[in-house]
Amino acid sequence: MNGLHVKRLRVALPGTGDVLQGIDLDVAPGEIVAVVGSSGAGKSVLARTLLGFTQEQSGASVAAAHFEVAGRDVTLAGRRVWRRMRGRDVALVLQDALQSLDPLRTIEAEVGEALALRRVPRALRRERVVQALTDAGLPEPDRLLARRAGELSGGMRQRALIASALVGGANILIADEPTTALDATVAVHVLDLLARIRDQGRAVLLISHDLAAVSRVADRVAVLEHGVVVETGPTSQVLSAPRHEATRTLLAATPRGPKSVPAQPAGRVLLSADGLGRAYRSVTALADVDLRIRAGEVVGVVGASGSGKTTLARLLVGAERPDAGTIALGTPAPRIRLVPQDPAGSFDPRWSVERILTASSAPSSPAPRALLGLVELDPGLLRRRPATLSGGQRQRVAIARALAASPDVLVCDEPVSALDVATQAGILELILSLPATTGTAVVFISHDLAVVRRVSDRVLVMSGGRVVEEGPTEAVFAAARHPFTRELIAAASTAPRE
Helix, strand or coil, rough: CCCCEEEEEEEECCCEEEEEEEEEEECCEEEEEEEECCCCCCCCHHHCCCCHHHHHHCCCCEEEEEECCCCCECCCCCCCHHHHHCCCCCCECCCHHHHHHHCCEEEHHHCCHHHHHCCCCHHHHHHHHHHHHHHCCCHHHHHHHEEEEEHHHHHEEEEECCCCCHHHCCCEEEEEEECCCHHHHHHHHHHHHEEEEEEEEEEEEECCHHHHHHHHHCCEEEECCCCCEEEEEHHHHHHHHCHHHHHHHHHHCCCCCCCCCCCCCCHHHEEEEEEEEEEEEEEEEEEEEEEEEEECEEEEEEEEECCHHHHHHHHHCCCCCEEEEEEEEEECCCCCCEECCCCCCCCCCCCCCCHHHHHHHCCCCCCCCCHHHHHCCCCCHHCCHHHHCCCHHHHHHHHHHHHCCCCCEEEEEECCCCCHHHHHHHHHHHHHHHCCCHHCCEEEECHHHHHHHHHEEEEEEEEECEHHHHHHHHHHHHHCCCCCHHHHHHHHCCCCCC
């Protein structure tokens, strides 16, 4: 069978020890198998090992009783064999789209790289790149060919990565959190795309912390905990009648319903934005946006990928200046901190976690060890560097760094997008506690409507760089006025696959 077949896979990494322990995994052509688990459970290491990347890491140890990819025994395969197979036989959609695309290359060159290495003629290559971009849900793909990663939104970059995995026609697709940066409408499109790939007879391994996505498309699911598969079976069976505590914890932590903490009385205005506008070349990112942030409130911002959410965040923290409009700070001037969408790109890779936190601390801040405790990280990570952390661990370090400054306004740009639902629940509870305990105002930007509903008092819905709807969160969810808001809510509540 030209699928993926692994028996008793063990992986140990230098400085970390055993990461995967005795993994058995089979993905047949024509099926989607999902791997779920908490942050740091080993999901991304598993993905990289199945493509031979871990084997190339200095000091890593990889062993298996049986390791077959696309009909080839790769138990002892060397670097040359793996390089020939990647893109042609097995392809990967990486978790971190913001770091995985070369900022100096055009999207055409990036997506078409696998075809160029196989010496596909340029004219045919362009045609297949455009088709792959279309399949990945990117509108007007012809206009994107000459653009670079820095000119795309986070969600658009994620879809370009998916296109680069699709373009080579690999029979096995490994998707590591493929919908992390996507709004509900685009996420549904990508999940349906994975289902079509499965129905074409390809094998798909979906690694995800999004149980709604898993329930929609996966045929079988494996639950990973501390490097061990603790439960496996048909998706409907595992998610409806879980046997292991780790599975039950993930299901119980899935965000549902409205905010459980009463809204705080409106405090003083900390930040005012009036008529904000921002353009990049000929592309309008923001147009005529007004916003008031008061002490002790949580303001949610939702919208499609490319709607201007991240641009708004960067303007609010002063990382960019608006082309139009003004931003005014209250008196005394509040401390404003950002939790970025791209944690890895915001860290000095040479610094330890402890140094990262210490450099951002205010005189009254908790010690680095206590800050890690707030975001549910082991103090043993203090000596580690960002590159040795999982995506979810880096996300939590970024949150701890922002909290170290004791901010009056915390601007969170997709702060839980890389976290499993159990860890996510703890972080959301922490964010919910800030207005009551410290008076901190939170601007919570997310593509996940269930999360925004869970934490926010007010919500702004953005589309095409404009705020198309605004109001108390429950009022907007109960009776959305704008068609785009209704579309987002409908996509987020789409019934899972039977």
